[in-house]
Amino acid sequence: MKVLNFGSLNIDYVYSVDHIVTKGETQSSFSRNVFSGGKGLNQSIALARADVAVYQAGMIGQDGLFLLDILKKEGVNVDFVQICDGASGHAIIQNSLDGENSILLYGGANQQMTKEYVDYVLSHFEIGDFLILQNEINELAYMIQKAHERGMVICLNPSPMNDIILQLPLELIDWWFFNEVEASQILNETTDVNKLVAGLKKKFPLAKVVLTLGEQGSVYIDQTQERRQKARAVKAVDTTAAGDTFTGYFLSAIFHQCTIEQALQQASDASAITVTRHGAAPSIPTMKELLTFEK
Numbered sequence: 237m238k239v240l241n242f243g244s245l246n247i248d249y250v251y252s253v254d255h256i257v258t259k260g261e262t263q264s265s266f267s268r269n270v271f272s273g274g275k276g277l278n279q280s281i282a283l284a285r286a287d288v289a290v291y292q293a294g295m296i297g298q299d300g301l302f303l304l305d306i307l308k309k310e311g312v313n314v315d316f317v318q319i320c321d322g323a324s325g326h327a328i329i330q331n332s333l334d335g336e337n338s339i340l341l342y343g344g345a346n347q348q349m350t351k352e353y354v355d356y357v358l359s360h361f362e363i364g365d366f367l368i369l370q371n372e373i374n375e376l377a378y379m380i381q382k383a384h385e386r387g388m389v390i391c392l393n394p395s396p397m398n399d400i401i402l403q404l405p406l407e408l409i410d411w412w413f414f415n416e417v418e419a420s421q422i423l424n425e426t427t428d429v430n431k432l433v434a435g436l437k438k439k440f441p442l443a444k445v446v447l448t449l450g451e452q453g454s455v456y457i458d459q460t461q462e463r464r465q466k467a468r469a470v471k472a473v474d475t476t477a478a479g480d481t482f483t484g485y486f487l488s489a490i491f492h493q494c495t496i497e498q499a500l501q502q503a504s505d506a507s508a509i510t511v512t513r514h515g516a517a518p519s520i521p522t523m524k525e526l527l528t529f530e531k
């Protein structure tokens with residue numbers, strides 16, 4: 237079984253601020269750091285650090301070549317990443333003193349996927365291989381349709397949630413990774429956890445669904461079982477990439493034949509570490525760090 241992550245590669249410009257800037261306000265930041273990011277890249281790094289061999293596909297501009305070096309250093313296979321004209325995707329991230337963040341995306345190369353490129357990449361994968369997607373690249377509907385025709389197992393983290401997600405062939409998704417805001421948006425529901433769980437179970441009867449709830453932990457739902465996992469109490473300084481870490485570490489546990497309980501525990505602990513550190517990809521723990529944390 238092979239694992240393909242077809243996703244975004246961003247340059248993250250991270251500004252430390254007192255509070256998230258409000259409408260009409262001008263605020264000076266304390267510092268600016270430039271990190272590798274993008275939900276695609278972050279999830280590939282989480283998978284690689286959790287001992288999964290992963291192929292990354294996606295597009296960058298010349299300014300994003302350093303992202304390839306970072307992925308390669310982590311052991312991610314980047315043979316399918318293409319370099320195109322124009323700028324790479326980037327994110328302007330505000331990180332406030334109380335650990336909150338806000339993210340403004342510029343799609344750039346992440347929005348340059350073509351059907352030909354999708355066909356080329358998918359032609360290297362077959363029945364039983366996994367395809368991992370997020371919502372920061374174009375041509376998602378085509379990818380899902382074509383991957384399904386090839387018999388691939390499709391995982392979707394619908395982040396950031398918007399109307400594009402609602403137009404996708406949602407019934408073809410095998411694994412969902414929601415946070416509670418995304419779940420409440422797709423269900424048109426309040427954020428009451430029990431209602432979300434019941435709503436997801438009803439809306440996606442054939443899928444396996446993972447719902448992350450921040451400090452309240454996480455839940456796994458399918459038609460035969462529901463498992464809840466508490467989150468470890470930690471002092472969060474930056475929540476960026478917590479969800480990406482969760483997805484990567486959860487799937488790694490599944491690929492390594494762990495139980496759902498073990499997968500939730502591993503993913504939850506890994507993202508607890510991530511929020512105690514600054515940045516997106518750089519904050520994702522290695523498996524060695526995770527094992528030390530769990531002792």
Ligand code: RIB
Nearest residue numbers: 246273274275327477516
């Ligand atoms: O999930 C965090 C990521 O969201 C950041 O790295 C940023 O690039 C955006 O894609």
